[in-house]
Structure formats: C-alpha cells, structure tokens
Amino acid sequence: MSPTCGQVLPILQKLEKHFTVEEGDTVFVCNLKQAVWGNLSKRYQSDGIRHFLEEATALDPRFKHKVEDSTVWDRVKEKLMAGKLTESEQPTEYAHGEDGVTMQSEEKRQQRENEEGEGTQESEEEEEQPPPCKKAIMSPLEELFAAEDDLKMKTSSSNSTTSIQHQTDRELKMYQEMPPTMTSDDPAAWWWNNRTTYPLLLEVAFSYLCVQASSTPSERVFSTAGDTICPERSCTLPEKADMLIFLNKNC
Template sequence: MIERFCEQLPAIQAAVMDPRIKKQVEKEKLMEKLQSDDFKKAEEFVQLMHVLYTSTLCVSSEKSPTSGQILPILKKLECHYSIKTGDSAFARNIKEKIWTDLSTRYQDKEIQNFLEEATVMDPRFKLKMDNNDAIWDRLRSAAVAELLTEAEELPVPEDTQSCEGVDEEEGEEEGYTVPVKHPKTALEELFAEEEQDMQQVAPQETQNIDERLDLEIRMYRSLPAIPISSDPVLWWWQKRDTFPLPHDFAQAYLCAQASSTPSERVLHSRRYH
C-alpha cells in the first residue's frame, strides 16, 4: 500500500492542485479555517512520515534492494516511532498506529531466521544484529551440512591399477605408458625439504571442511562493515577467492529481493506498452 502510494504521489499532487478538478478556494477563507495548531500538526506529520517514506524508497526504488536490509530498516523505524517524552498526543497516536502495524510484519519464524541470516551475510549490515553468535551457529550448521552433501555426491574416481610390476608389453597392450621421471633441477633439490613439508601440511589444512569454514567466517566477521553505498553482491564477488565457502551460500541470501515492487513495475510497464 505505502509503496504504491509513493509511486503515485506525483500524480496525486498534480490532481489535487489542478483547478479543473478542485474548485479554487479563496486564500482568505482558507486561512480563516486553519489554526496555528493545524500548522503544528502538519509539521509533525511531515517529520513523522519522512522516515517511513525514505524507508519505502529503499526497498522499492533502489537498484538492488536485498533482503539483508529489511531488519536494519525495521530497527531504525522502531527507534523513530518509539514514544518519547515531550511527544504530543497527535504524534503519540500516529507513532502507536504505525508501529503497531509494522511490528506484526515478518513474524513467521522461518522468515525471521532467513532475514537475520541475510542481514549478517550483507557486509553493510553484518554488525547490526544483536544475537550474532546464534545466527552464525545456524548458518555454520546449514553450510557444513550442504558442503558435506555436495562432497558425498561427487563421483568417486575408479581405482587405478598400480604401476609397480607392470611390464612394457602389458602396458602397451592396455594403452598405458609408464610416466618418465625427470631428474630434479638444482633449485628443486636445494628446496626439497621445504617442498615436502608443504605437501604434507597443505592437505591437512584443506581436508577439514569445518575448520576451513570456521576460519573464513572468523575472517569475514573481523572485517569492518562496508559503506552503505557499496554493492554487497559486488563485494562478495571480489572476495570470492578469499572467502570461497561463505561466498557460495551468501549468494542465496543476496539474490532475494527486499520487495516485489521493482518486478511488479516491470510487469505493469510491459502490460501497458
């Protein structure tokens, strides 16, 4: 409702101001009807609704409004519409009605969990959540389960016969050529011990999915949040080699739109053109 109102606001303003639609009211008569309290209420109303209007634009007019920005926007709206000392009865009434409606959104547990996870996966808002540890525990468990499932589904290489004890004639008949061992260069011989140590350590570092994921998540969480103007999708793409495991499941959250308004706008434009 609010999104559509924002889209139609220029047309509504033009219709209200068009003298052919609305009869002209003499300025003096209009001023007689308006009291100083009316002007004060109008100013309060504009101030109260400006944040809601801006929030609506964030999810309906931005180029890539991701679902990770929903909860940070709601938190800002909650702060804005909380009752404060000194609020007039008019302002309190508006705040209560607006927040009563907004607070009932996204109450489904699965949707709420998804939005929390999408928020921490958005590098702009990852520090905005209070229960970060619980959210990351859920994400880590889901990611490990998915990675292990993918690893189990990979095709198992067939066992190859050992080259030991295979004579040349048998190798030629089966189309197999015994690899030729080239002598080590002087540089390889000089750093042979270091090379062997690296070959022994590397498989251990990359073999355990849990440890790799934990390390990449800790590195991601230790980074500062990026500016709000930055593109989170582009940021993850640039960090895909640094955080390959979180990058894979970050895409699942970043591709979810915060609002269906942009797609609806495209649908309407195609229908009428």
C-alpha cells in the same frame, strides 16, 4: 539498486527508535507513532522468516554488526556445511564379504552352473522383473587390496570434511572481524571482489542476496513485459521477448 532482505531488520531497528514515544510529543504524535509501529511490529513474526532475515543481515557486509542473535552464525555454518557435503561425490563402494573378498567369484560360479545345466522355462513373473544392475568388475589386484582401498576412501572422506569445516571456521572468523562497509556500497559487488578471500561464504551469500525485499522489482518486470508484448508485436518469439525485457531492465 533494489533493496535486499539484508536491509529489512536494520531498517526496522532504526524505525523502532524513530517511532518511540517521547516526553515532548503531543497526543496526535503519540497516537500516530503507536499506530505506525503497531502495524510494523506485527510483521516478520514467523520463526522461519525471522531466521531467514537474520541470516541475510549477517551475510550483508554493511549490516552484519547489527545481528543481535549470536546463533545466526551457527545456522549459516550449518547451511554452508550441509551444502558442501551434499555437493561432494560419494565414493563408489563394492560389495565385500566378511573377509574383505568380493562376492564376484561366487556369482561367477553360480552363473557357470546355470549355463551348464539344462535350460529352464522362464515364468511370467521372471519376465516382468527388471534386469539386474551390472556391478563393476574388479581386477585381481583390486580384489587383493580391497580392504585397504576402503580404508583409504573413508580416511579421505573424513579428511575432506575436516578440511571444509576448518576453512569454514576460518572464513567466518575473518568475516566477523572485518569492519562493516559503507551503506552506499553494493553487497553483491563486495562479495564478488572478495571471492578469493571467502570462496565458501560467497555461494551462501549470493543465495540470500538474490532475494528481493519487496515485490516492486518483479511488478516492474511484469509492467515492462506488458509494454513489450503488445498486439502490435503478437508474432514476437518467446526468446526474442526475453531478450528485449532483459535489455530494457539491465541496460
């Protein structure tokens, strides 16, 4: 199993304890520990990278208890809510006047006057203008209850947002109270097995678990591709080459 970003901070915490200078250490050991930890401590200092690693650690069921900054859960919740609100379809709104009546009758009257009048010559500027967008035609019943339909849309959208927020709080609370899993467990398999319990957190967790902690796996894929696409196989189609590389790395 390839290392994930959720393991980076827990490993650094463990290494910091190992490379702490103790009283019984010799001068050589002290210098070695200081040199090694001095190099490691300079990494991952960017706020963006640090926040990403903290969120990845929080969403790893093996190391979620090692998160020191409590604000990481607020960031996870914000990203989850932002993704859900972006995915939700915005209701189609009609143009209404101040009295809640559509402006279609006015448009139809103007169109009728233009058709009855004498045809005018179209200018070059008018020809260059794009055609106007067609508006949805409302039935008389929809025009009569247009104001009430708008209120229903706003209420439904508000209830949907409240429902998602409530479900997010519930899943986060259940996940935080759950005891951490064993280090040997596969976090991706754990999330998939609990997809019915944490349907919202599952999508956010997979977006972090897919990020590798090092470039070693990608370098191995490039090496495999170099062995697969050789001069003796110069006529191999791209689709077949992708299938061969996939089978080599996953079977």
